[in-house]
C-alpha cells in the first residue's frame with residue numbers, strides 16, 4: 001500500500017469521487033473512492049449521523065483513534081470531515097477486504113495454517129502496539145482484519161476501542177459491555193472485576209478459531225445463548241483429533257489465549273514469541289495465496305449482499321418470525337438487542353433439538369462449574385456422548401432460562417439492570433463529563449456533534465505520552481503466566497455484534513443542520529452534498 005505521510009488530503013466532499021460500495025457496518029457504509037487532487041484511490045467510510053442513532057462519543061473515539069495511531073498494522077485515517085449530515089473518514093483502500101469477506105467468498109472452511117500464522121502475527125503486532133499505548137481494541141475479529149492488494153494486514157474498526165489510562169475512559173474501559181458476543185471475553189460479559197488488555201487476547205484466540213474454521217465458535221446461536229455458553233462452557237479450542245490438519249503449536253496458541261482467567265492469558269508481547277509464528281511467512285505470501293484469483297472487492301461485496309438479502313427473504317417467507325429474523329440479522333452482523341426476560345426466553349427457545357451443535361460448537365466439554373481456572377482436560381472428538389450431553393443439557397429452553405438467571409446472578413446488580421447497564425446504551429454519555437464528551441446542547445435538549453467535529457483538543461483518549469504509558473503496569477502478567485494447557489474444542493462462524501443502541505441525535509441534527517446543500521450524487525443511501533455546503537473539518 002502506498003505510504004502517504006506527507007500528502008495533504010482535502011477536507012471537502014467535492015474533492016473525492018465515490019465509486020462502488022465495498023463494506024457496510026453497524027454504523028457506516030464504506031466506498032472505494034478517488035481522491036481527485038492526489039489522484040489516489042482511497043476508502044471512505046461514511047457515517048450518516050442523521051439516519052442512525054449513533055453514539056457520538058463512540059464515533060469521536062473511533063475517529064480520534066484512527067487518526068492518532070501510527071503503526072503499519074493498524075488502519076490509520078488520512079483525514080476526516082463532515083459534510084452535511086455525514087461524517088467522512090478517508091483511509092487507505094484495502095483492496096483485499098476483510099478476512100471475513102475473503103473467507104465468505106472463497107474459504108468457507110477457513111484458511112491453511114501458514115496463512116493463519118501470517119495473519120495473526122500481523123494482528124498481534126498491532127495489539128502489542130495498541131496495548132503499549134494503553135488501548136484495548138475490544139473488537140478483534142476476522143471482519144476487522146483488512147488486507148491490501150500487496151498482502152499487508154491492518155487491524156481496523158476502533159469504534160469500541162478504549163484507552164485504559166485515560167481518566168475519563170478508565171471506568172468505561174473496565175465497566176462497559178461492548179464488543180461482539182462470539183469474540184467477547186468472559187470477564188467482559190461478566191462485569192465482576194472489570195477487564196483489561198487480556199480481553200483482546202481472548203478475542204484474538206476466538207479470531208484464530210474463526211480463521212481456522214471459517215466461523216467463530218457459537219456463531220450460529222443467538223447472542224444471549226452465546227453469552228451463556230461462553231460463561232458456562234469450557235473455553236473453545238482446536239480439537240486434537242478433529243483439527244488434525246493443524247499443528248500442536250497452533251493448538252497451544254489457541255489454548256493459551258482461551259483461558260477464562262485473564263491473568264493466565266499471555267500478554268500480546270509474550271504471545272508474539274510463540275512457536276506458532278515460526279510458521280508465518282512474509283505478507284506478500286498472502287497476496288499470492290488467498291487474494292489470488294479473487295474478484296474485485298466491490299463485486300464480492302455486492303454478491304455477498306445479494307446472497308444475504310435472498311437468505312433474509314427466504315427466512316422471512318418461511319417463518320414470518322421475528323426471532324428467526326433477529327437471528328438472521330445477528331448472523332449478518334446487525335445487532336438489535338433487546339433485553340427483557342420474555343425475549344431472552346424466546347431466544348433460548350430458538351435453538352431446536354435438531355440444531356444441537358456439532359462437537360466443535362458445543363464448547364466441547366461438559367458445562368463447567370464456576371471458573372475454570374486450572375481446569376485441564378483434553379477431550380477427544382470421539383467423546384461424542386460428552387458433547388451431546390453437554391449440548392443437549394443446554395438445549396432445553398427452560399434450562400436455558402434457568403441457567404441464564406443463575407449466570408446473571410453473578411452480575412453486580414439485578415440481572416436485567418446489569419444487562420442494560422453493561423451495554424453501551426448511553427449511561428456512559430450521561431455520566432461522562434463535558435470534557436470527555438464535547439457535545440453541544442441544543443435548545444431541544446439534544447446533543448450536537450459540533451465540538452466533536454471542530455474541537456479536537458477536547459478529545460480525551462488517544463495515545464499517551466510515553467512516560468505515562470510506561471509508568472503503567474501494562475505487561476505485568478507477562479512473566480507470571482506460563483502458556484496454558486490445551487482446552488478442548490468448540491466451533492464457530494462470524495457476525496459482528498457490537499451492540500450500540502445509541503443516543504438519539506436526530507432531534508438536534510434536524511434542528512441544527514437545516515442548510516443542506518443540493519445533492520449532487522446519490523449512492524444507495526448515501527448522498528454527496530455540494531461543496532459550498534462547507535464541511536467542518538475534523539482537525540487532526
Ligand SMILES: Nc1ncnc2c1ncn2[C@@H]1O[C@H](COP(=O)(O)OP(=O)(O)OP(=O)(O)O)[C@@H](O)[C@H]1O
Nearest residue numbers: 023024025026027028030043092093094098157496
Ligand atoms: N479501508 C477499507 N478498505 C476496504 N474495505 C474496508 C475498509 N474499511 C472498512 N472496509 C469494509 O467495510 C466493512 C465495514 O467497515 P467498519 O467495520 O469500519 O464499519 P463499522 O460500522 O464500524 O462496522 P462494525 O459493524 O464492525 O462496527 C468492513 O468490515 C470491511 O469489510
